[in-house]
Amino acid sequence: MTTKQKQIEQRVNNIGNYIIATHSTIRSTAKFFNVSKSTVHKDLIYRLPEINPQIAQEANNILAYNKSIRHFRGGQATKNKYRLLRLA
Helix, strand or coil: CCHHHHHHHHHHHHHHHHHHHHCCCHHHHHHHHCCCHHHHHHHHHHHHHHHCHHHHHHHHHHHHHHHHCHHHHHHHHHHHHHHHHHHC
16 A cells, blocks of 8 residues: 555545544535545545444534534524625
8 A cells, every 4th residue: 555545545444534523514524624525525435334334424424413403503604694794
């Protein structure tokens, strides 16, 4: 295994563990690790199941939950935006 492959494997494990520990979204995880959302998604969906299936399953459960409530988060963000505009 090359050094680059080891770095990718370590990043994938770190991303999986971070998602599990913080229950964060793909977007906030990407920002934390300074990579793109596409990279985080590819790491979680394609690479992590090959490296560590147990962590992959837990992370996918969290991602499924985040996806199921995203319309609430969007509505709350819009509500906060206009509330702040009204106060200004």
